[in-house]
Amino acid sequence: MTIGEHLDALHGLPAFTFPGPGAPTDRLPEPDSVAWRLNSGVYGADEAWADTFARFRAAVDTNRVRALIIGAWGDAYDRAPTEIFEALVEARDAFPALRALFVGDLVMEECEISWIHQTDVAPLLNAYPALEEFGVRGGTGLEFTALRHGALRRLVAETGGLPVGVVRGIGASDLPALEHLDLWLGTPDYGGDSEAADLEPILSGARLPRLRQLALRNSEMQDAVAAAVAAAPVVERLEVLDLSMGVLTDEGAVALLSGQPLTHLKKLDLHHNYLSEAVAERIRQTLVAAGVEVDLDRDDADEDTEDDGTVWRYVAVGE
Amino acid sequence: MTASAAVRPAGTASSARTGPRFAVVGNPENRRVSLFTEAVRAAGLPAPRVVAWADVLRARGADFAADEFVRVDSPGENPEVDRLLRDATDPTRVEGSARWYTRFTAALRTLRGGIPLADPDDLAALFDKRACHAVLDSAGVPVPDSPTSGPHGARVHGWDDVRALMREHRMPRLFVKPAHGSSASGVLAVETAGGGRIRATTSVETGPDGALHNSLRVRRYHDERDVARIVDALAPDGLHLERWVPKASQAGRAADLRVVVVAGRATHAVVRTSRGPLTNLHLGGSRGDLDGVRRAVTAAGARWSDVLDVCERAASCFPRTLCVGVDLLPAVDWRRSFVGEVNAFGDLLPRLTGLPGSGAEGLDTYGAQVAAVLRAPAGSGPRHPYRTGTAHA
Incomplete structure (x- = not known):
């Protein structure tokens, strides 16, 4: 599977793509009524990002903008959005109402997720201390320098491979308001080089007092993640636990069931799994x-078995 | 070979008839021919005279009565015809499309007499993607950028040439297409990035002997040597390169449209969606939701009528051909569309009925073509200018 669809909403606001160069901007939605998606360098409208941003700032009262989605920036498979981050940091005073930001809303037809280049996102978060929601797609070059952010409630990193530095950086951050953490760990093939032990600071919950939803998913080591979660202190404060999209087999699921009780959860998401029917039934x-809502949909989790008996299993979103 | 040896129309001398009569050049066992035959009969006309491609090729031509409307249909899916056109003994083999093109376009010119519903010159352009691209481009039809367009475009002799053109035209993502291929045969969707990263998506696989075969499975190649091997083997038949237009998506799948244009009018449309860059239905693509596309186009601030208009403009570049199937690529924001291909035999959409307001409501693509012939002034060919009739709703 790949990323096939752009975000249709962010922070409860419907996504709206800011028109390309030459298109009319006289009938735009109210600034605070949509999540604005900025695309540049897209096919047939090869505008530099700085120019797109300048047109946006001229056409829209950014004082009222609540949500921003950074889409294509041209050559995303070769170039990190460094210039974009710098421009957003510099423009922070012009966006006093900004509460949600997503960087890298690119679909497979534009750039496969593991091909998207990123860079350190910490400067963005530091520049916008009122931000409540932050998301990023693409793990190549992604960094997360440890920080303290008092407002952030939702943090999402969608990757085909999440670098260990990001896992550790998030684990070392103080995020007292964070309610929802969603990490796509991915595979070593695409730079996902963390191990289950690297998740410990997150699983201890020490710096995440308000965490209610935890997703550690799309992982090739989903079994090890499940085993680590089984004994994790943070679990007792969760309402939603999401270990979906990865290579979860009976081994991980049994470990999860053998750990602390999960009956307090509202939802356990295990869709895209490689579980036997017997273990699924046990869950x-x-x-x-x-009374827990459990998603056990196998989805498109298909095994390939080679002649020599080797079995290949895949995460939901890889390359 | 004398004309007397050629396939002759039966009953050339018969005069008493109630309506126009049709002949179809095709492979008699193929469903395209039976679907057209059904459409002619459904219009209350006698069944068309079927002239087999195999006979045309063996007899070096066929004659048609002056009042016969001559439909030319695909010579595909018939091993003997395939052998006659490109010496192929294995229908899955990809190579030989240049030979196929030479023989096919020559064979078109041996169809003598009648009222042709497809023009040999139009078909010669339609079956050369480089020529087709240039015709569309010069008519102002939006097409993806291409360095190989038209007679003055770059000629590609192998992967090294592709690499050079990618650099020169800053084209890191592109489609590599055999100039004379059809149905995604031999097509590669190529993505590259810094550090030598490459991925090619294609239905082509290499046999143990190095021969190329089309398969029904889409493959991904990540090793440039594999990609080079395939492209080098394809290149002698001619290659056309186009920049990859990121397509819009529907329900998480990349989407494009096949729009059939009959006598200048967009009459039928289907959405094809896929998880990968190739949307062909035989490669795992599936039918999408046309109403959903109309809504998406409108929601993006564009007009559905403009989408159909692009297809009609593309078809108008081939004015002496009654029907073409336009592959339309909606760009990611649904606000713009590009013509990916124009197919001479793009009307095989069984049971699909016409678009509302197209004049072909209740008719399939074949019925729409028969109706268009019946509508036209007696004895005239398909000649259709751009923008006939009223605009689409």
Whole structure:
């Protein structure tokens, strides 16, 4: 599977793509009514990002903009959005109402997720201390220098491979308001070089007092993640636990069931899994009966078995 | 070979008839021919005379009565015809399309008499993607950038040439297409990035002997040597390069449109969606939701009528051909569309009925073509200027 669709909303606001160069901007939505998507360097409208941003700032009262989506920036498979981050940092005073930011809303037809170049996102978060929601897609070159952010409630990193530095940087950050953390760990093939032990600062919950939803998903080591979660202190404060999209087999699921009780969860998401029917049934017996909503949809988790018996299993979103 | 040896129309001398009569040059066992035959009969006319491609090729031509409307249909899916056109003994083999093109376009010119519903010159351009691109481009039809367009475009002799053109034209993502291919045969969607990263998506696979075969499975190649091997093997048949237009998506799948234009009018449309860059239905693509596309286009601030208009403009570049199938690529924001291909035999959409307001409501693509012939002034060919009739709703 790949990323096939752009965000249709951010921060509860419907996404709206700011018109390209030459297109009319006289009938735009109210500045605070949509999540503005800025694209540049797109096919047939080869505008530099700085020019797109300048047109946006001229056409829209940025004082009222609440949500911003950074889409294509041209050659995203070769170039990190450094210039974009710098421009956004510099423009921080012009966006006093900005509460949500997503960087890298590119679909497969534009650039496969693991091909998207990123850079350190910490300067953006530091420049916008009122930001409540931040998301990034693409793991190549992605960094997350440890920080303290008092307002951030939702943090998302969608990757085909999340660098260990990002896992550690998030783990070392103080995020007292964070309610929802969503990390796509990916595979070593695409730079996902963390190990389950690197998740410990997150799983301890020490710096995440308000965490309610935790997703550690799309992982090739989903079994090890599940085993680590089974004994994690943070779990007792969660409402939603999401270990979906990865290579979760019976081994990980049994470890999860053998750990602390999960019956307090509202939802356990395990879709895209490689579980046997027997273990899936055990999960249902244990949790559905206790009122937990469980997603066990196998989805497109298909195994390939080679002649020599080697079995290949895949994460949902890789390359 | 004398004319007397050629396939002759039966009953050339018969005069009593109630309506126009049709002949179809095709492969008699193919469903394209049976679907057209059904459409002619459904219009209350006698069944068309079927002239087999195999006979045309063996007899070096066929004659048609002056009042016969002559439909030319695909010579595909018939091993013997395939052998006659490109010496192919294995229909899955990709190579030989240049030979196919030479023989096919020559064979078109041996169809003598009648009222042709497809013009040999139009078909010669339609079956050369480089020529087709240039014709569309010069008519102002939006097409993806191409360094190989038209007679003055670059000629590609192998992967090294592709690499050079990619650099020269800053084209890191592109489609490499055999100039004379059809149905995604031999097409590669190529993505590159710094550090030598490459990925090619294609249905082509290399046999143990190095021969190229089309398969029904889409493959990904990540090793440049594999890509080079395939492209080098394809290049002698001629290659056309086009910049990759990132396509819009529907329900998470990349989408494009096949729009059939009959006598200048966009009459039928389907959406094809896929998880990968190739949307062909035989490669795992599936039918999408046309109403959804109309809504998406409108929501993006564009007009559906403009989308159809692009297709009609593309078809108008081939005015002596009654029907073409336009592959339209909506760009990611749904605000603009580009013509990816124009297919001479792009009307195989069984049971699909016409668009509302197109004049072909209730008719399939074949019925729409029969109706268009019946509508036209007696004895005239398909000649259709751009923008006939009223604008689409």
